[in-house]
Amino acid sequence: MPLHDISYKHWDGVHLGLWGRRLVIARNGLTACLRNKWLRHVVVLCWGTALIMTAFLFIVGQLLVADSIVVQWIGNFNPGLQSFARFLTTWLEQHPEISVRTTQNVLFYFFCTYLLRASIFVLGMAIPILITRDLASNAIIIYSSKAVSRGDYLLGKFSTAFGLMALTWLGPVCAAWFLGNLLTPDWRFFWHARTALWHVLVFGLSSMTLLSLIALGVSALAIKEKTTTAIWYIWWIVGGVVAPIAIHTQPWLQHLSFNYNLNQIALAVFHPGDDLTAAQDSIPVLGDMLRNIRPQTMTALNTPTFWGAVFWSLLMVGLAALIIRKRVKPE
């Protein structure tokens, strides 16, 4: 015999709003993703990388400021390097906006594109949790019979993918920017580095939106978890292999790789080529080093195929929307 009352009880509390219910779907998806041990490891790795980036920015910041601990410490070992550091300090004093902006813009371009790969990898692990499992288990019917529409469901799932990317990509990058500038000896760095942050946000948010939508489409392609995961990784890897080859044969084929498209968008947003050219002009020592960069590489950096990348990315999103429309319904 039960020790407590097991009869039915009525409930008349205050209901969550629509956004609250959408958030429930997103949070549930994120929780399910983070149950994967390997995925958690990658998340930790991303934040660990952010800490390394912070440390690197701290050192760069110290190099750019006169009589900092790092410059004095370098002087004990290598007076030549100390002279270079002193030159950098002068450069900072003369062109603070260029030195900090340029350095951080280039650093964050590389950091962003590096963590993007980690984020795509993590998204591959999360693909089955987004829609595939719900299709396989008929859970779509349960969602559809509750106080959420198909749009709410998809928005929740989109937020799961977006949140996961924020956790492994935009979050660590923004944290590295903030902490890196916080630890510099001069707080003006925050102001001079604002362009880098702006570029990170523009590229990060737009790419996360595109990738999340494409991931939803892939997730809705099949009901077998292994199939959708394989499609994602194979597309990513094959695209990565084909893109450098296609440049010499059919350049448009490069755009079949979503990673290539995102890299082109990153180049267009960050303009690292301009920064390298500016650095070449203003620092003679650096200029000699940068002159070793192959002309093709400099051309690729300076002339990204931005509109082509945007067009093909939107085409992929359109295709994903079609798949979702056809596949994600109660019956």
Next chain:
Amino acid sequence: MPVRTMRREMSPSLVIETEALSKVFGQQWALDGVNLKVAPGAIGLLGPNGAGKSTFMKCLLQLQPITSGSAKLLGREVGREGREIRKRVGYTPEQDCHIPGMVGCEYVTYCAQLCGLPFDAARQRAHEMLDFVGMGQERYRKVDTYSTGMKQRLKLAQAIVHDPEIVFLDEPTNGLDPKGQAQILELVHSLWKTYGITVVLSSHLLHDVDRICEQIIIIARGRVLVHDTLENLKSRKRGSAEVVVADRHHDLQAACARQQWPCELLPNGHVKVEHKCESLNPLLNLLHELKLAPLEIIPSPNALEETFVQALELSHAAT
């Protein structure tokens, strides 16, 4: 005021209203101009497999788009106020549809949250409903490992966790042993009888519906054959019986003819008598006068059984 009475007073006078509701799948009319006005209560949706019961429910819940016609659920237009309607409606689908990787109580909590309950309330309600449907410690196990009986209970729990005004149950006793069936039907019965929640029970089993429902809707080939109270249907008898006698069949037939009761000798040896009376007494009196001791008298089926058989025949004719 008792909760049940309160609930009933709050309910709209009609919970389901449909007008020429139709649903077509390709060339197949799953619902063909369904017109219904259903008052709150325990409603049995009866019909053979493929009759259109599930489609009818799905159209009301907007799980299937309506081809033509209109429908109102709890006084609100289906198709316009989907979320608001579903906030007040519970549904247990026929097939398994759990969310993989979740444990039982987590799943029910999540379903409550999807209906708008805040987390704390959802968790508390989930445990209360799991208690109500009779689930013990297995609620902490992954849903994927549940037996059919447990899954049916879990489906019921998720359907009522947000305290709906109406619950649609699609074949809730499928795959259950007789004991499990009885327990689930008992729970469903109490939802209306004790707690005032309107129940729409879809089944192809006459026995299930007969046991707990007050109103019956019989559907066959997408059409409503009958919609009436169980009481009315049971009382509507055509006044016929089959009399099983060892011999003297012709004496019985002659006596019936004198009473102007049409009768016939069936191939199985039974004599079918159309006595046209509500009770069997006149027929028993006649047998007594003839000093004929019947081996058995099989009373005529009531209108419920008869219409159900008619629905089955229609369905078989279609296939």
